[in-house]
Amino acid sequence: MDSTNIFNERKALFEQSFIALNRRYNSIAALRITLFIMAIVLIVVFANIRDGLGIGVTVIVFPIIFGLIVKKHNKIAEHRDLARFSALINQQETDRLANRMTELDQGNQFKNKKHPYLHDLDIFGHNSIYQLISRAVTPSGQSLVAEWLSKPAHKQEIVLRQEAVKEMIPMLDWRQAFQASGMQHGQEENKFHSLLQWINEPNRVLDMVLYKALAYILPVITITLIILNIYVGLSIYFTIGLLAINGIILKKFAEYVENITDKTFKSLKTLLAYGRMIKIIETADFKSERLKFLQSVFVHEDHNASDSILKLQKILDYLQARSNMFYLFFNFGLLFDLHLVFKAEKWKEQQKADVNQWFDHIGELEAINSLAGFAYANPEYVMPDISETDYVFETTEMGHPLIPKTERISNTISMQGKGTVNIITGSNMSGKSTFLRTVGINIAIALAGGPVCAKNFTVSRLQVFTSMRTEDNLEEHVSSFYAELRRIRMLLDMLEKDDVPVLYMLDEILKGTNSKDRHAGAAALIRQISDTNSMGFVSTHDLELGQLTDELPNLKNYSFNSIVEGDEIIFNYTLEEGICHSFNASKLMEKIGIKM
Structure with missing residues (x-):
């Protein structure tokens, strides 16, 4: 099925x-x-x-x-x-x-046009990779999915993530129960900042021994007076007097209790959801190193994290019922406010140090669940091999994960070695830009620890860089050509750092200037970057750039071609070796009414 x-x-x-x-x-x-x-x-x-x-x-x-x-x-x-x-x-x-993803979270809060590749590769936004992959419902989980897709992990980390993802792929019931539990926080905004602020505040009443004693003694006396009034006929004024004393005590702590409820009331459903998610984590029988480690912080010999979280949720939930008629009635007699505040502060004293770690580990499990869900939904995808050797990228039958299976065309390519440059020429609309995005997206997913849309896929740790969607900026008085130059400057700065090897993808290089300057500038740039800690792709309509193979041994030509049959232009979107040998610009201009 x-x-x-x-x-x-x-x-x-x-x-x-x-x-x-x-x-x-x-x-x-x-x-x-x-x-x-x-x-x-x-x-x-x-x-x-x-x-x-x-x-x-x-x-x-x-x-x-x-x-x-x-x-x-x-x-x-x-x-x-x-x-x-x-x-x-x-x-x-x-x-x-x-490919109906309009209603899914787009991750717009993580967009960054100055990032090396996020904008060009549609990692966030409408019809994006984030929508395709993320199953995270908590802020920490969503942030971590975004982080993993935004920067390459080290090989050891990728391997640990892959092992965790592989184990989690067949756990469909567990994964969906985990995700559904997290969705139970409702439509309220997550107000965990104010909740954590309260948790980290110093306690005010826990060490008040006198009031702690009164919280137990006065309710006993109150109940005794009520019973004596009913059965012995003791004057009701004794009871009223004691209730007045109780009221004075409650008034003393009313402002502090209100402060607690104000800071926590919008987090109750979310806190409940976290507790249920943790309970599901605690019951799992994980085998992989990473999953067992993540689970270990929730399970202790004397208590489990889920019990602690749900205990706090119940305490705070009872405090939110202070306006309830039954609560008001019993509060005056039994001093509920004091008992609940003592319990809340005792919880803080015992669990404060663990809370942030719990939430972070939930987020990491959500990120792993996201990659596992992505893999389960696409069983034909493969888990990539991460090469120990630098400057390696090899793949067979690689496709674009955002293109439907029925329309997807797969391609095969292999490149190795520092300074390797692949020049891609091709006619208009032949698939050059889509191919570059296919490469970048699959590498980004691979280095996040996820499966890729390919039959085979091997890649070393690389920093992807793209220059594809350069746009003018009227506010900054920047033309599209100058925007591309700034993007190229960003690449050159990255190469000077000599950090992670770079895989660059430059689409329609220097397209905003005249053909003479474009050729001279593109050729100079290719010569310059071919001698750096990088390898990459340069797509262009400038066929003369393909002649650089005569002077640069690491340069190779690829192309996308089309066939003109009558009034129709047929594209096969298949990568071929060599310089482009077909052209369609004249036919495209004819089709829109230009008399050639």
């Missing part, structure tokens, strides 16, 4: 599950309303007949029953949302395979 059918079947199953769970959710919602009305009616009835025992039983029993039903309701809501998000995940997978 192909990937599309698998995803469609899973989507249908999750949609059926969602419908069934939603029915149960609505039924329990109706039951909650009914119970609440019943409790109010009973309290009114018992009050009218002056039945204190009946009121007491109602006030105690109904909140317990109501709480149990709410817990069940929330559990069903969790499973319902998981089913809904799981259906959405499988819909997104089929959308990627069909």
